[in-house]
Amino acid sequence: MRTTAAMVCTTDVHTKRGAIPVAPDVTLGHEAVGVVHALGEAVDGLHEGQRVAVSGVTPCFQCETCQRGFTSQCGGVILGATKFTTRGDGNMAEYFLVGHAGANLAPIPDDLSDHQALYATDMLSTGFVAAEHAELDFGETVAVFAQGAVGLSATIGCRLRGAGLIIAVETLPPRGRNWHVASGRMSSSTTRYAIPSHGSWS
Numbered sequence: 001m002r003t004t005a006a007m008v009c010t011t012d013v014h015t016k017r018g019a020i021p022v023a024p025d026v027t028l029g030h031e032a033v034g035v036v037h038a039l040g041e042a043v044d045g046l047h048e049g050q051r052v053a054v055s056g057v058t059p060c061f062q063c064e065t066c067q068r069g070f071t072s073q074c075g076g077v078i079l080g081a082t083k084f085t086t087r088g089d090g091n092m093a094e095y096f097l098v099g100h101a102g103a104n105l106a107p108i109p110d111d112l113s114d115h116q117a118l119y120a121t122d123m124l125s126t127g128f129v130a131a132e133h134a135e136l137d138f139g140e141t142v143a144v145f146a147q148g149a150v151g152l153s154a155t156i157g158c159r160l161r162g163a164g165l166i167i168a169v170e171t172l173p174p175r176g177r178n179w180h181v182a183s184g185r186m187s188s189s190t191t192r193y194a195i196p197s198h199g200s201w202s
């Protein structure tokens with residue numbers, strides 16, 4: 001893959017600060033879009049020069065955990081690997097490798113920019129899969145704790161899954177303001193924001 005746009009994840013920040021140990025020569029990064037530079041012989045359905053988004057987690061889809069539907073817990077190589085995975089270089093580089101490319105690369109529609117597609121590689125998809133794993137029944141009430149990029153994505157995901165009432169909980173005022181902007185796209189009658197008792201939004 002040739003990188004055309006990438007973002008720094010909070011996980012990368014924690015790793016840089018020493019909270020998540022990795023080998024000193026491992027390239028970080030797992031949020032990127034780019035262009036297919038070269039393909040292995042076993043890859044079908046993609047072509048060189050194609051614009052694609054790369055999954056932030058690149059599971060094998062073959063191990064027992066993947067077959068049970070928990071691909072984020074795959075024992076295989078994951079981009080920008082942390083201590084929970086096999087070590088593997090990430091995509092904060094001009095070029096990088098993607099394992100099991102046929103399953104982990106998604107073509108980008110022509111009407112989406114690289115920067116728009118970039119959000120789907122990790123934060124948006126992580127929030128959405130959290131909403132899926134909650135197995136909400138239509139009209140159920142759900143609480144989502146924290147409204148950073150992933151939490152906000154989970155809130156949106158719960159709304160799309162048919163939650164009747166969503167209670168979004170956050171203690172950081174800047175994130176509260178972000179939520180109020182995003183909530184303009186969601187019905188105010190189905191989403192509530194929990195204001196912390198020790199502060200208020202300005």
